[in-house]
Amino acid sequence: xxxxxxxxxxxxxxxxxxxxxxVELEGREHFRRVAEAVDSFMVVPSEGMRDLEPQRxxxxxxxxxxxxxxxxxxxxxxARAARQVDVIRQTRPVAFYEEKARDAESKAQRxxxxxxxxxxxxxxxxxxxxLHAVGLLNNEIGxxxxxxxxxxxxxxxAALALVxxxxxRAGTAKRGRVAVELQLENxxxxxxxxxxxxxxxxxxxxxxxxxxxxxxxxxxGFPGRVLVEFEATTKQAQGAYTLTLxxxxxxxxxxxxxxxx
Numbered sequence: 688x689x690x691x692x693x694x695x696x697x698x699x700x701x702x703x704x705x706x707x708x709x710v711e712l713e714g715r716e717h718f719r720r721v722a723e724a725v726d727s728f729m730v731v732p733s734e735g736m737r738d739l740e741p742q743r744x745x746x747x748x749x750x751x752x753x754x755x756x757x758x759x760x761x762x763x764x765x766a767r768a769a770r771q772v773d774v775i776r777q778t779r780p781v782a783f784y785e786e787k788a789r790d791a792e793s794k795a796q797r798x799x800x801x802x803x804x805x806x807x808x809x810x811x812x813x814x815x816x817x818l819h820a821v822g823l824l825n826n827e828i829g830x831x832x833x834x835x836x837x838x839x840x841x842x843x844x845a846a847l848a849l850v851x852x853x854x855x856r857a858g859t860a861k862r863g864r865v866a867v868e869l870q871l872e873n874x875x876x877x878x879x880x881x882x883x884x885x886x887x888x889x890x891x892x893x894x895x896x897x898x899x900x901x902x903x904x905x906x907x908g909f910p911g912r913v914l915v916e917f918e919a920t921t922k923q924a925q926g927a928y929t930l931t932l933x934x935x936x937x938x939x940x941x942x943x944x945x946x947x948x
Contacts, residue, residue, distance in 0.1 A: 688743075688758045688759065688760055689757075689758075689759050689760070690741070690759070690760045690762055691759050691760070691761055691762070691769045691772060692761075692762050692763075692764035692767045692768055692769055693730065693732045693736075693761045693762070693763055693764070693768050693769065694732065694763070694764055694765065694766055694767065694768035695719075695732045695733060695734045695736060695737060695763065696719070696731065696732070696733075696734065697731070697732075697768040697770070697891075698720075698729055698730075698731050698770070699729065699730050699731075699761075699768055699769050699770060699771075699772070700727065700728075700729045700770065700771045700772065701727060701728050701729065701730075701746070701759075701772045701774065702726070702727045702771065702772065702773050702774065703726045703727060703746070703748075703774045703776070704726070704774070704775050704776055705726065705748050705749070705750055705752075705776050706725055706726055706748070706749040706750065707723070707724075707725065707726060707727075707728070707746055707747065707748060707749060708747040708748060708749040709746075709747050710723050710728050710744065710745070710746050710747075711744065711745045711746075711747075712730070712742065712743075712744045713742040713743045713744065714736075714739065714742045717732070717733055717735060717736050717739060717742070718730050718731060718732055718733060718736070719731045719732065719733040728746070730744075730761070732761075732763060734844075736763050737763055737765075737844070737937075737939075739763065741760045741761060741762045741763070742760075742761045743758060743759070743760055743761070744758070744759050744761060745757070745758045745759075746758075746759075746774075748776070752776070754776070757774060759772075763937075764933075764937065765931050765933040765937060765939035765941070766883070766884075766885040766887070766931040766933065766939070767883070767885070770891070830855050830856070830857045831855065831856055831857075831948035832853055832854070832855050832948060833853065833854045833855075833946065833947060833948040834851075834852075834853055835852040835853055835854050835867075835945065835946070836849070836850075836851050836852045838944050838946065839852055839942045839943065839944055839945065840942070840943040840944050841940070841941070841942055841943075842941040842942075842943065845939070845940045845941065846873075846875065846879055846934070846938035846939055846940055847871040847872060847873055847874075847879060847905065847932075847940045848871065848872045848873075848874055849869065849870075849871060849940075849942065850869075850870040850871060850872055850910060851869070851870040852867065852868070852869050852870070852942070853867070853868045854866070854867050854868075854945060854946065854947045854948065855867075855868070855947070855948070856919075856921075856924050856947040856948050858919070858920065858921060858924075859920070859921060860920055860921045860922065861920060862918075862920065863918070863919055863920050863921055863923075863924065864897075864916055864917065864918055864919060865886075865894075865916070865917050865919045865923075865924050865947050866914060866915065866916040866917070867886075867914070867915055867930055867945060868912065868913070868914045869912065869913045869914075869932075869942075870910060870911075870912050871905060871910065871911055871912075871913060871940065872905075872909070872910045872911075873905040873906060873907050873908065873909060873910075873911065874907075874908070875907055875938075876907050877907060877936075878904050878905065878906050878907060879904065879905045879934050879938060880902055880903065880904040880905075880934050880935060881902060881903045881904075881913055881915075881932060881933075881934060882933055882934045882935045883896075883932070883933055884896045884915045884930065884931065884932045884933075885930075885931050886917055886928040886929070886930055886945065887928060887929045887931070888926060888927075888928050888929075889926060889927065892923075894917040894918070894919055894923065894928070895917065896915045896916060896917050897916045897917065897918065899914075899915075899916075913932065915930075915932070919947075924947045925947075926946070927943075927944050927945065927946050928945040928946070929941065929942065929943045929944075929945065930942045930945045
């Protein structure tokens with residue numbers, strides 16, 4: 688059984704290379720939308736599923752061949768939804784697998800190049816974090832900054848309360864970076880430690896943050912600052928984004944209408 692992440696209000700599509708006989712979905716009533724087709728199905732979890740246990744979905748195939756079914760465990764995550772899942776049962780031509788291998792090799796090469804670039808920055812804070820460290824993230828003497836607090840729309844049931852927010856942008860049409868700095872307050876009884884973040888645009892495009900060597904923790908009853916940085920060209924920095932932050936327990940903060948100067 689495979690475990691897959693789903694996210695409230697985001698669509699997850701399951702595509703198969705065989706016809707389906709039926710789909711058995713636990714807790715179907717908790718999903719905002721479920722749609723079944725001849726060889727696929729899709730789900731859209733509701734906001735109410737954030738506190739629920741993982742739901743099991745079993746797909747039965749119509750052709751009678753082995754395996755007769757496949758089961759997935761759907762785990763609600765604040766941001767890391769599996770947007771498309773391709774399930775292959777039948778043998779494909781050798782050329783198909785050769786192409787998949789080339790794609791994987793290409794992705795691995797890009798990851799290695801990114802790792803090397805990030806490693807070169809480890810001598811000190813790089814990118815916008817480095818500028819922040821020396822006080823250059825402001826309109827007067829450095830990178831353009833935007834005060835976001837009055838524009839942001841925090842979603843209900845956030846783990847942290849928003850106090851102040853700023854955004855920053857630097858770079859060109861080919862390469863650049865953006866950052867969001869937040870002052871947050873922890874009203875809970877347990878420390879909140881940043882485990883991940885994502886910026887999602889109106890069309891579903893995602894920007895993944897650059898790694899930070901210093902994890903941010905906010906103690907119960909205290910305020911704290913979080914700075915997340917993303918690679919983004921000038922074009923990518925346009926428009927409004929939704930920023931999602933979460934900790935190891937899945938407690939999240941979701942802020943809509945994040946824009947950059």
